[in-house]
Amino acid sequence: GAGVSQSPSNKVTEKGKDVELRCDPISGHTALYWYRQSLGQGLEFLIYFQGNSAPDKSGLPSDRFSAERTGGSVSTLTIQRTQQEDSAVYLCASSHTTNNEQFFGPGTRLTVL
Amino acid sequence: GENVEQHPSTLSVQEGDSAVIKCTYSDSASNYFPWYKQELGKRPQLIIDIRSNVGEKKDQRIAVTLNKTAKHFSLHITETQPEDSAVYFCAAILFGGLTFGKGTHLIIQP
Numbered sequence: 001g002a003g004v005s006q007s008p009s010n011k012v013t014e015k016g017k018d019v020e021l022r023c024d025p026i027s028g029h030t031a032l033y034w035y036r037q038s039l040g041q042g043l044e045f046l047i048y049f050q051g052n053s054a055p056d057k058s059g060l061p062s063d064r065f066s067a068e069r070t071g072g073s074v075s076t077l078t079i080q081r082t083q084q085e086d087s088a089v090y091l092c093a094s095s096h097t098t099n100n101e102q103f104f105g106p107g108t109r110l111t112v113l
Numbered sequence: 114g115e116n117v118e119q120h121p122s123t124l125s126v127q128e129g130d131s132a133v134i135k136c137t138y139s140d141s142a143s144n145y146f147p148w149y150k151q152e153l154g155k156r157p158q159l160i161i162d163i164r165s166n167v168g169e170k171k172d173q174r175i176a177v178t179l180n181k182t183a184k185h186f187s188l189h190i191t192e193t194q195p196e197d198s199a200v201y202f203c204a205a206i207l208f209g210g211l212t213f214g215k216g217t218h219l220i221i222q223p
Contacts, residue, residue, distance in 0.1 A: 033209075033210050033211070035210070035211075041215070041216075042202060042213045042214065042215040042216050043157065043202065043204075043211070043213040044213075045209075045210035045211060045212060045213075046210075047210070048209045048210045055208075055209060056209040056210060058114065059210060091156065091157070098206075098208050098209060099144065099145045099206060099208060100145075101147065101159050101162065102147070102159070102211065103159075104156040104157050104158070105156065106155075106156050107156060
């Protein structure tokens with residue numbers, strides 16, 4: 001079946017603009033996760049959803065970051081007033097339930113000029 | 114929150130030799146420990162995982178060991194091949210999002 005998909009694959013924006021990143025999880029996966037990977041760095045947890053609710057938002061770096069998930073499927077990560085330090089690859093993952101294998105999407109490469 | 118330390122940051126081995134990557138974690142309640150392989154420009158992919166009720170798990174050339182008392186777990190790759198070259202990440206979880214180590218760049222020398 002189809003894996004996790006993300007769009008856009010690349011996004012270049014100007015400092016101060018808002019961006020919206022989209023994640024389509026594997027069908028039937030109830031858990032969805034957002035991570036950030038800066039160039040040559042590890043993966044940083046941002047937020048996870050169980051169904052439509054977000055039990056853990058502890059990884060969001062600032063109040064400029066928000067995410068939502070509707071219908072227990074698609075999720076969007078929104079970054080307001082982007083800064084250059086927001087430049088990174090944003091990875092989405094999904095799993096059947098929590099504490100199971102997380103399948104990653106291809107990521108969105110965000111560049112803030 | 115959970116903290117995961119991973120060593121070494123770079124590991125170079127001769128093709129055919131074994132490679133060992135070690136991780137420690139801080140939260141004794143963590144109960145799931147996956148290992149991901151990430152090739153350049155690609156997404157992370159799970160290669161093996163272990164749960165806290167198991168001490169060792171093996172899948173062909175790859176094995177993971179877990180010492181709950183010491184709070185450390187290790188990845189062992191035997192008979193390394195050129196296609197094993199990649200960055201490997203360990204991770205730990207209690208529930209929700211994974212906490213990752215900073216990664217090990219494994220280089221297989223021909």
